[in-house]
Amino acid sequence: MEKGFILWMTGLSGAGKTTLSRELAKHLIESGVACEILDGDEVRENLSKGLGFSREARDINVRRIGYVANLLSRNGVGVIVAAISPYRETRNELKTQTHNFIEVYIKCPIEECISRDVKGLYQKAIDGVIPQFTGISDPYEEPLLPEVVVDTSKETLNVCVSRVLHYLEQEQLMPIFTKRTE
Ligand SMILES: Nc1ncnc2c1ncn2[C@@H]1O[C@H](COP(=O)(O)OP(=O)(O)OP(=O)(O)O)[C@@H](O)[C@H]1O
Ligand SMILES: [Mg+2]
Structure with a gap:
């Protein structure tokens, strides 16, 4: 059986978790790794519907x-x-209770997330329309010892993806994918 793992992407809203996840999933599937994405937005619509903040x-x-x-x-x-x-x-x-937990810090300065404002939520949070918004009116605690860090304000999506894939290859959690270009 394949070795499973959990790539746990943590970071501010707009940092790039969903974008990176989708790109990573494409590469994993191409390499024959069975893979699933659990995205916060989808979980809050299903498994955690009605749960607050x-x-x-x-x-x-x-x-x-x-x-x-x-x-x-x-x-x-x-x-x-x-x-x-x-x-x-x-x-x-979770790191201690789960199987092959890999903490990936999707780093991005709050100023950059605010200027991206992908979902238009930061402006609402700043205006006080949305309460308890992470980074504005609710805490975000950075990982102290993440297995992987990517900085989406300084690195392209391809570089971020490669960094994570390299880690998986190194840990022998996926086959070495020689065709990949960087
Ligand atoms: N290197 C990069 N990696 C990922 N995303 C990037 C990068 N550079 C720029 N972006 C852009 O940043 C935005 C990230 O939005 P995304 O929805 O992925 O964030 P998120 O972390 O999933 O936020 P949320 O927690 O609100 O769901 C996208 O518009 C994406 O195109
Ligand atoms: Mg997202």
């Missing part, structure tokens, strides 16, 4: 994602999680 609610959401990710990874699936997951302690808890 207090610390407690965010922790419940992250633990639910971790639970599902673990079921998949222990059966050989490469799981990509794209969820803000703002609390360090909760991420660390």
Whole structure:
């Protein structure tokens, strides 16, 4: 059976978690790795529908994602999680409780996320229309020892993708993909 893993992408809204996840999934599938994306937005529409944004609610959401990710990874699936997951302690808890947990910090300065404002939510958060918005009116705790860091304000999408794939190759969690161009 394949070795499963959990690539846990954490970072601010607009940092690039979803964008990177989709690109990574394409490469993994091309390399024959069974893979699933658990995206925060989709989880909040399904598994966590109706859940709020207090610390407690965010922790419940992250633990639910971790639970599902673990079921998949222990059966050989490469799981990509794209969820803000703002609390360090909760991420660390999953790192100890799950199978091949790889913390990937999708780093991007808040100023850059605000200027991207992909979903138009930052402006609403700044105007006070949306409360408890990560980075504006709610905390984000950076990982202290992530397995991989990518800085999407300085590196192209291709460079970010390659960095993560290299890590997986190094850890022998995916085959070396020689055809890849960088
Ligand atoms: N190197 C990069 N990697 C990923 N995204 C990038 C990069 N450079 C620029 N971008 C852009 O940044 C934006 C990231 O948006 P994306 O929806 O992926 O963020 P997110 O982290 O999933 O946010 P949210 O938590 O709100 O879902 C996209 O518009 C993407 O094109
Ligand atoms: Mg997203």
